[in-house]
Amino acid sequence: MEQVLSRREASEAVQDVGWRFLLGTLRTSVVVGSLGQAAGLAVEAVGVCGDDADGHLRVDVRPDRVVFTLQSLEHAAVTSRDVELALRISADVDEAGLVTTADIGAGAPRSVQLLEIAIDALDIAGIRGFWKAVLGYADEAGAGGPEDPLVDPVGQGPAVWFQQMDRARPQRNRIHFDISVPHDEAVRRVEAAVAAGGRLVSATRAPAFWVLADREGNEACVTTWQGRDG
Template sequence: MEQILSRQQASEAVQDHGWRYLLGTLQTSALVGTLAQAVSVAADAVAVCGDDADRHLRIDVRLDRVVFTLQSLDHAAVTTRDVELARRISATVGKPGLLPEAGTGTGTPRSVQLVEIAIDALNIAGIRPFWKAVLGYTDEAGAEGAEDPLVDPLRQGPAIWFQQMDLARPQRNRIHLDISVPHDEAPRRIEAALAAGGRLVSATRAPAFWVLADREGNEVCVTTWQGRDN
């Protein structure tokens, strides 16, 4: 029987197979040399997933890589079935895994990640319809409340979520990015950002998230699945 997994359960179940848990999904990528090769690798993954492909697997096919994402559409979460499919795909396409030394500045491509946009608001229910309309977004599966996140129905753009404000903060940016990275890659990403002129604003919620800022105070969060409720 298909069961929903906690963040830690999902991460531990696939880490040795070259996948990482990111924002309720499992992801990995395979490097390829041509678009034809990318399409072939994608087709192999679909074939090995069989009838489950349509309800669990998303594939981003590019000239130089193929990115695989697994999540149960019925549960909007990672399940035992997703773990099984991840292991099948790894065995079929040669355990693509995460790209080595991603984000170290050595010229190697970065590994998998997901980006969200966070909007600070005093009245979330009042502004959410605007963002839903102007972006052409829709409700996240299973989340249709007046303050719930919004997602791109084509999964091309970043998800939008709303952070409740108690008081207006006119001297601070009201929209910031959340960069969700593999838990074992976060320290390298933060180190690179600091070396590039950033500063650490807060690490009190690490490893769930670190708050960084550029030289002018614009903030961004580097996030992982760790340090959150299971």
């Protein structure tokens, strides 16, 4: 029976085969030599997933890599079926002489990641409809409340969520980026941002997220699944 997994359960189930848990999804990439090879891997993955492909698998095909994402669209979360499919895809990729990888480490272009845009608001219900309309976005599956995130219905743009303000803060930016990275990539990413001229604003809620800022005070958060549940 398909079961929704906790963040820790999902992460630990696939970490050893090159997948990482990011924002309610499992994600990995495979380096390839051509667009044709990438398309072939995508077709193989669809076959491996069988009838579950449409409800779980998303594929980004590029000439140099394929990025696979797994999530139960019905539950808007990672389930035991997603873990099973991840293991199947990794085995199939291995048979092709390639490898599923999260691209962790200084030698990689960057790790797998997901981007969110966070908007600070005093009246979330009052502005949420505007952003939904102007972006052409939709409610996340199983959501739709006044404080729930908005998502791109075709899966191309970053999710948008709203952070409740308790008072106006005109002296700082009110839109910031959340960069969700693998839990074993986060410290390196934070250190790189500081070395590039940024500053660490707060680590009080790390490893769930670190708040960083550039030299002009514009903020961004590096986030992981850790510190959010058991």
